[in-house]
Amino acid sequence: MYNDFPSPPQVPAGHVALILTTLGDKHFYLQIPLSAIRALCTHPRLYLLYLGVYITGVGSGFVAVEDPGNWSDIGGQGNLADQGVYRYVAFEDDAPTYLLSDASVDIVVVARSTTAITSGQRRISFTTLLEARDSNCVFTGGLYYDGIHFIPNARGDACMENVIEHRPVELDDPYSTTISGIDDIRNGLLTNTNIHRAIDGKTAAVLKTPNRVLTTNHVQPRHQRALLPGTAYPTTSRYTLQWLDDRPIVRLGDGQNVDAAFRTNAQLAPPADVILHYTYCTAVIQRWGKNVEILEKNPFIIHPPSPPPRDFGAPKIPNDRKSARRKLRQARKESPEGSDEDDEPAEDSEEEDEADQGATAAEYDNGYDVDGISAVSGGETRPDPVMWFWKRNPEVRVRKEGLVREFNNGMNEWREGVAIGTSSM
Structure with missing residues (x-):
């Protein structure tokens, strides 16, 4: 099993890597500047442990130096090695198969329609x-x-x-x-x-x-x-x-x-x-995060729920000023009176085009739009890596199976009650 593990990621100086899972020939991992860890936490090893625990949702794991099959807990004391590669070991054998199978029980969350409000x-x-x-x-x-x-x-x-x-x-x-x-x-x-x-x-x-x-x-x-x-x-x-x-x-x-x-x-x-x-x-x-795309390509990736319909007025699209100018020029050309070329708006320069698109491009580079929704090209929401792990957490599955059993038992009791009431009429 571990012989098939890909090589550890190459980490630049001044950084460490924390592997969270391995799918196929790639690791999904965090590449974190050591300076950032030191600025945020007094115990660097515990900071990696915090991220491993709360990203995967598995509280019983530990952080180890990456050595497939020979992982041992590095504990919470001491520093991290420059360019060190670590793994959050969620289970004793770090069996990653639970991350590859679809959730056997899933209660569908239905997006509610909300009252129109700006x-x-x-x-x-x-x-x-x-x-x-x-x-x-x-x-x-x-x-x-x-x-x-x-x-x-x-x-x-x-x-x-x-x-x-x-x-x-x-x-x-x-x-x-x-x-x-x-x-x-x-x-x-x-x-x-x-x-x-x-x-x-x-x-x-x-x-x-x-x-x-x-x-x-x-x-x-x-x-x-x-x-x-x-x-x-x-x-x-x-x-x-x-x-x-x-x-x-x-x-x-x-x-x-x-x-x-x-x-x-x-x-x-x-x-x-x-x-x-x-x-x-x-x-x-x-x-x-590095290699997040391996989660996106996984057939069982969990995407965030679609946002409900919103009434925010007319949609704003990048470069709409340029579109308006083109339509105005076209209308003037088609007009019987024609138009005076001196009255026409000047052609938009490449610099203007880039300026029109700049804010939107920057927002998308940062991974969010003006409403705070994670976004990629085409307006699609990005998969949610944290939810990807949480939905595959065995503890969550056990709890959800219990909820489903409780729901089914309640439905059976309701059906039996309806049947008894109908027969006595």
């Missing part, structure tokens, strides 16, 4: 809900803020249900099943515009500690700042903003490892653990 209206309503808990931007205290959905509102309640339905229970808080939908306050925070766009663009994410792997002390000391009157840090947990892209041009003055502060008198639920772990791992994969 994104602006929904954002204002969500922001108002968050103000009762967050006061201002939770990371800066700034007066200019907006409510951010960790799971974007454009993805709809179906996407939220998908995450909750397939969460690894052993890694989650017990209250996630009570999340009411995409606009539940546990799915968001108040942030300034730069942080909002960074989280949407997966250049930053919020790490919740303590969790199964990391304590609050395993995160680098919080960036010190003045707190607004009436706000405070949580006493037993940290909600830490971490920049996966730490360049000053990206952060624009926002600190690294800034902890969220909330209203001291607000008795409202904080962001949900399962949502934060899910979105953190998604950001890490988008930032540092």
Whole structure:
């Protein structure tokens, strides 16, 4: 079995690789700068363990130096080797076959049709809900803020249900099943515009500690700042903003490892653990993931649920100014009076074309569109690697099989009751 494993990936200097699974002749792995790990976590080995546990949803695994068939736990103490290749071993024999078979039991999540509402209206309503808990931007205290959905509102309640339905229970808080939908306050925070766009663009994410792997002390000391009157840090947990892209041009003055502060008198639920772990791992994969395409080509790949219909007005397409100019010129040429060439708009230059397309191209390069939906060319949503693992987690399958049995038993009892009632009439 292990003789067929492909060679370890070649890792550039200043980086390490964490293999998450091997499919065919390729590894799906993270290639992470050592400088980034050191900036985010005091125990580099535990950081790799956190990513392995929460991406795969298997809490019983360990991190080992890549040596097929001879893996041994490297533990949580010590540094990582420059250009080192590690693997998250989910099971003792790391049998990858469970990742290759389709889920034997799957409860279909049906995308609900939602009430037609503009994104602006929904954002204002969500922001108002968050103000009762967050006061201002939770990371800066700034007066200019907006409510951010960790799971974007454009993805709809179906996407939220998908995450909750397939969460690894052993890694989650017990209250996630009570999340009411995409606009539940546990799915968001108040942030300034730069942080909002960074989280949407997966250049930053919020790490919740303590969790199964990391304590609050395993995160680098919080960036010190003045707190607004009436706000405070949580006493037993940290909600830490971490920049996966730490360049000053990206952060624009926002600190690294800034902890969220909330209203001291607000008795409202904080962001949900399962949502934060899910979105953190998604950001890490988008930032540092390699060979994600092997998951896309797998016949049993799990794609995110399609977003519900949205009423956002007329669609905006790249280069629509140029299209309008062409139509105007064509109409003038077809007019009986003709047109004065001097009155016609000038032909668009290549520079104008590129400028028209620049914002859209940049957004797609970052893997998101203006609504925060992961996207690729053609408008298709990308497969969701975290959900790919979670849906194949044996613990999740066992739980779902139990739910199906419970549902079937209930249906049988209902049918028997109907039959008895009918026969007695």
